Amino acid sequence: MTHPLLKSTGSGTARNASAPVALVLALLAVATPAHAADGAATISSGDTAWLLVSTALVLFMMIPGLALFYAGLVRSKNVLSILMQCFALTAVMSLVWLACGYSLCFADGGALIGGFGKAFLSGVTPGTVRSDCPTIPELLHFAYQMMFFLITPGLFIGAFAERMKFKAILVFSVIWSLVVYAPCCYGVWHKAGAFFGLTGVIDLAGGIVVHITAGVAALVACVMVGPRKEFPSAQFMPHNLPLTIVGAGMLWVGWFGFNAGSHLAANGAAAMTLVVTHLSACAASVVWMLIEWIRNGKPSALGIATGSIAGLAAITPAAGKVGPVGALCIGSISALLCWLACSKLKHKFRYDDSLDVFGVHGMGGFVGTILVAVFGSTSFAGGLGEFSIGSQLLTQSLASLWTILLSGVGSFVILKGIDLTIGLRVTHEDEYQGLDLAEHGETAYND
Structure with missing residues (x-):
């Protein structure tokens, strides 16, 4: 015919x-x-190219960004231990993500967590796409989200730096990521209503899923592991601030992929997110600098770097909804509250959060998660979200509360189990000698 x-x-x-x-x-x-x-007709080369770059940027945040940021803050006898932890977590968590992490987070499953339908990328081919992001290959979605999975435990290692066993860190990170991170990711980013029945939770890039979870875990862990031997009488001075400043700059650059990439598309929304991410970091840096300048008479390089991270953490959940003015407000508020958490709260309650993970990431993520309900509403100038401030504030508050409870209780149970089996803390002799030699048989600097 x-x-x-x-x-x-x-x-x-x-x-x-x-x-x-x-x-x-x-x-x-x-x-x-x-x-x-097979989905090939829907894949956009522009979106795919941007997500490829964003994936590399988020990995860049972990190694070398976070690794250098933390390594410069510890004493010289522990610098390699921090670098080792970041590299090991990058490798180990990526394998866990392949085996079951991705499936538990992004495959359909039960009421609280996903199933094993996509374990080891079962059924995923180069032409497969997801219905919620059909313009990029699902393999790229897998790779991009993998970077969030591996950097989240990377954040909380700073809370118990210089005193926790390497094997305990690995075991805790793996179990915690499956018990705490996976349900949060599944309920907030994959299945609406799976996060303790809440719908409409706003968290673009991980204020809840990454920063609050890691911040709470950091607080619980540093208390359970116990303070460093000389805490609080001794001053623990960073051994190499230039490393820390360089690491902070790398984190700032990588955060563009972290936030703007979370739209999973190269479009105007991603462009706005990139702009507000930068502005929030700038506002927080300036406010932190001014606080130190007024109180101490001199602004410090460590202070302005820490302020930038606080602003970046705070804008992370809100970046998809706020405009430039909202970003300036969130960045400024986060700098003030994170500074109070790091300089006042920690000393008042005497917990040894070595590198201020809870004070910066936990507090920053919480501030942004709550304030998006205010500055992200169209009721506020420049807000992009069509929601009522009151109802959204309730949703964000409940989501934060559930996250705090899940991460707090989950972290405690996991750490208690580890302490009763392999132990959490190195010996006093190993701590005095330094973890570089005691745990890894190496030294960073030769006399």
């Missing part, structure tokens, strides 16, 4: 001239359904 597009419609000349065009159209008509079936 002749294809309708190839039927004769006029003179011989007209038929000859139109035949090539008709043939091309016929081939396209036949080929299109096959492409659409």
Whole structure:
């Protein structure tokens, strides 16, 4: 049977001239359904390219960004232990993500957590796409979300730096990520209503899923492991501030992929998110600098770097909803509250959060998670969210509360189990010698 597009419609000349065009159209008509079936027709090269870059930027945040930021803050005898922990977590957590992490977070499952349908990327091919992000290959979604999975435990290692066993850190990070991170990720980013029945929770890039979970785990862990031997009488001075400043700069750059990439598309929303992410970091840096300048008479490099991280953590959940003015407000407020947590709260309650993970990431993530309900509403100038401030504030508050409870209780139970089996803390002799030699048989600097 002749294809309708190839039927004769006029003179011989007209038929000859139109035949090539008709043939091309016929081939396209036949080929299109096959492409659409495997998702290839929906994949956007622009979105894919941006997510490839964003994936690399988020990995860059972990190694070398976070690794250098933390390594410069500890004493010289522990610098390699921090670098080792960051590298090991990058490798180990990536393998866990492949085995079951991705499936538990982003495959359909039960009421609180996903199933094992996508374990080891079962059923995922280069042409597979997800219904919630059809313009990028699912393999790229897997890789991008993997970076969030591995950097989250990377954040809380700073709370118990210089005193926790390396094997205990690995065991805690793996179990915690499956027990705490996975349900939060599943309920907030995959299945609406799975997060303790809450719907409409706003968390673009991890104020809840990353920063509050890690911040609470950091607080619980530093208390259970116990303070460093000389705490609180001794001053623990950073051994290499230039490393820390360089690491902070890398984190700032990587955060563009962390936040703007979370739209999973190269569009205007991603552009706005990039802008407000930068502005929040700038506002927080300036406010932290001014606080130190007024109180101490001199602004410090460590202070302005810490302020930038506080602003970045705070804008993370809100970046998809707030405009530039809202970003300035969130950044400024987060700097003040995170400074209070680091300089006042920690000393009042005498917990040895070595590198201020709870004070910066936990507090910053909480501030942004709550304030998006205010500055993200269209009721506020520049807000982009169509929601009522009051109802959204309740939703954000409940989501934060559930997260605090889940991470707090989960962290306590896991750490208690580890302490009763392999032990949490190195010996006094190992702590005095330094973890570089005691745990890894190496030294960072030779005299």
